[in-house]
Amino acid sequence: MSGEHSNDNQWRKLASQVSSKINLAWWLDKLSTPLLIAALAGSCLILIARRELTDFSWFYPSIIGAIILLAIGLLSWWRARENFESPDHALVRMEASMKMCNKLSAAKQGLTPWPAIPKVLNDGTRWRWPRLLSPPLAALILVGASVLLPVSTRSNAGDLPMDEPQAWKDLEADIESLTQEETVEKDYLEELEERIEQLRGQNQEEWYSHSSIEATDALREMHQGELDKMERNLRRAEQALESLQENSGEMSDQARERILDAFSEALEQLEQGKMKPNSELLEKIKALDPENLAQLDPQQLEQLRKSMKQSAKNCAQCQGGASKGPSQDGGASQDWLDDLLNEGSDNGQQQEREGGKGGVNRGPGSAPGVLGQISPDVNSGDLEGLQSEDLSKSLPGDLLELRDSKHDVDKTKVGLRAGGNVDNESEGGSRVWKESLLPSEKRALKNFFK
Numbered sequence: 001m002s003g004e005h006s007n008d009n010q011w012r013k014l015a016s017q018v019s020s021k022i023n024l025a026w027w028l029d030k031l032s033t034p035l036l037i038a039a040l041a042g043s044c045l046i047l048i049a050r051r052e053l054t055d056f057s058w059f060y061p062s063i064i065g066a067i068i069l070l071a072i073g074l075l076s077w078w079r080a081r082e083n084f085e086s087p088d089h090a091l092v093r094m095e096a097s098m099k100m101c102n103k104l105s106a107a108k109q110g111l112t113p114w115p116a117i118p119k120v121l122n123d124g125t126r127w128r129w130p131r132l133l134s135p136p137l138a139a140l141i142l143v144g145a146s147v148l149l150p151v152s153t154r155s156n157a158g159d160l161p162m163d164e165p166q167a168w169k170d171l172e173a174d175i176e177s178l179t180q181e182e183t184v185e186k187d188y189l190e191e192l193e194e195r196i197e198q199l200r201g202q203n204q205e206e207w208y209s210h211s212s213i214e215a216t217d218a219l220r221e222m223h224q225g226e227l228d229k230m231e232r233n234l235r236r237a238e239q240a241l242e243s244l245q246e247n248s249g250e251m252s253d254q255a256r257e258r259i260l261d262a263f264s265e266a267l268e269q270l271e272q273g274k275m276k277p278n279s280e281l282l283e284k285i286k287a288l289d290p291e292n293l294a295q296l297d298p299q300q301l302e303q304l305r306k307s308m309k310q311s312a313k314n315c316a317q318c319q320g321g322a323s324k325g326p327s328q329d330g331g332a333s334q335d336w337l338d339d340l341l342n343e344g345s346d347n348g349q350q351q352e353r354e355g356g357k358g359g360v361n362r363g364p365g366s367a368p369g370v371l372g373q374i375s376p377d378v379n380s381g382d383l384e385g386l387q388s389e390d391l392s393k394s395l396p397g398d399l400l401e402l403r404d405s406k407h408d409v410d411k412t413k414v415g416l417r418a419g420g421n422v423d424n425e426s427e428g429g430s431r432v433w434k435e436s437l438l439p440s441e442k443r444a445l446k447n448f449f450k
Helices: 004-052 059-083 087-097 102-110 128-146 165-181 186-200 211-248 251-271 279-287 292-296 298-316 338-340 347-353 439-448
Strands: none
Touching: 004 059, 004 102, 004 128, 087 102, 102 298, 165 186, 165 211, 165 298, 186 211, 211 251, 211 292, 211 298, 251 279, 251 292, 279 298
16 A cells, blocks of 8 residues: 555656646746847846946846846746646646556546556657757846946046147147257247147137137247248258359359348348247358358358258248248249249359340340240159249239238328219200000000090
8 A cells, every 4th residue: 555655646746847847848938038028128228328327336237137037037927827737737648648548547536556657757748948048048148248248438528638729739749840850949939839838728618719719820820920931031041052152153243242132131031030040050150151152161061051951841841831832842943933033043044044146147046944944853743732933924813922911091080071963964865754665555555545
């Protein structure tokens, strides 16, 4: 009797296990879809929260996630309970799967003794792990990625430092470049730096105000003008020295005097400008006597000219420099306006432009360079700005130059004046207002006034 009772307990225990297995499978099947959707939405929310919130705490999200997971589990259990099996149904399932011919059902009703437990049990079911575990694993991967992936928080635009105007950066770069090259005197650079610091010392909200932009533009234009002026004067002085050094014996007195005047004028402007060359270079230029260049050491003169060229090049390469014009090729060509007005410093070039002196039976000959100055190098492939050098082709309204000047205001006081009178009366048809009618309109008027 004890053996039969033992078999009864074992079969009922096996039926409970099979019932739990089937019910768990149904619950996991109903849980997969909501769990995957909730994991996808939750991972997106976690990523957004980590990006938008600077101080992100995991306490409340963990509690909310646990509550949502519990709710999904209860909802899935409620949906799957319609398919749940009791231990009695599981006992019938095992009986049918092992083809026991209703032995377990009869033993349960007490009609027959419980059969012995077989070595191999078959409940008619098997686990499909890829189908059951894929959704939970995908949900776990999504949530883990949203937690572990590095995400940079969005910074508030008001907390970021405001970017300075580009003009200040360009001026700072010019100051650094000119200081390293020792091109100009430090007084001008210190004054420029001080004015930039005054603009920077304003409230950041006023950096891009109308008044600040106007002050920045004025400072940049002043700096650009000083750079252009110093570069131009250095090149003119260097070219004058070159002409005096190479063509001193072939020049006429008039051409020599003009070159000396150009050198003196350039030196005077270098001394009077706000931006001056460094004191060492300026003293060497001032101590130079252009009328007695033959007495100087050619190497020293060549070194001085090289220093002047380098200083002019440094000015041209600054951010505030014009960086254009024919003087950028190293000083080999003269100013185009001086050439146009016959104010060049090279007398040899003017002599080459004179026409030939032919005999009685032939013409005067062709003058070389009639179409302009012949350049030894056309600089093919280089990008150069085009500039009109023929003032005879200028039209009314064309811009020739810009100058700083004041308006000429007529401040003469004007009193009361009498109004004008009509001198001549109108004559001819203008005295009578006439209106011409079409033929159809004339016929209509005749019919109306009959």
